[in-house]
Amino acid sequence: MGNTDGSAFRRMLRKLTSDVDELDAENLSGDAERSGAQRAAECACGQEVTVLGRLRSVEYGPQDAAATLEAELFDGTEGVTLIWLGRRRIPGIEPGRTMRVRGRIAVREGRKVLYNPYYEICPAT
Incomplete structure (x- = not known):
């Protein structure tokens, strides 16, 4: 037999045996890194950051309370809660969307x- 690329085989085997959520997180993290965004897990309080990730959830504030819109953005390393004060809805902010914030x-x-x-x-890929 000829020379086999062992690393390609290991990657294929990993894709077959890994958890889907784990692979998705790795893909998100890789996309964020390639775009120049910071990893959420490495961001510190008070730091000015750019994070790229996918919205996991979006919660609209109750009608009788102050207007707020909350969403969880996950970049493959950690979640960041996004809070828009004074807004009840923003067109396009919905679960599954990829965003740069x-x-x-x-x-x-x-x-x-x-x-x-x-x-x-960000456009759907």
Whole structure:
């Protein structure tokens, strides 16, 4: 037999035996790194950051409370909570969307948060 590329075989075997969520997280993390965005897991409180990831959830504030829109963005390493104050809905902000967001990281109840982040909805791939 000829020379076989063992690394290609290992990659294929890993894809066949790994958890789908684990592979998705790796793909997201790789996309974020290639785009020049920071990894959410490495962002620190007070730091100005750009994060690329996929929205896992979107929650609309109740009608009788102050208007807020919260979403969880996951970049493959960690989630970041996005909070828009004074907004009940933003067209295009929905679960499954890939977004690039920019703002200053805060920590609320142990979670990383971006308040009123600048955002860009990325095209579906």
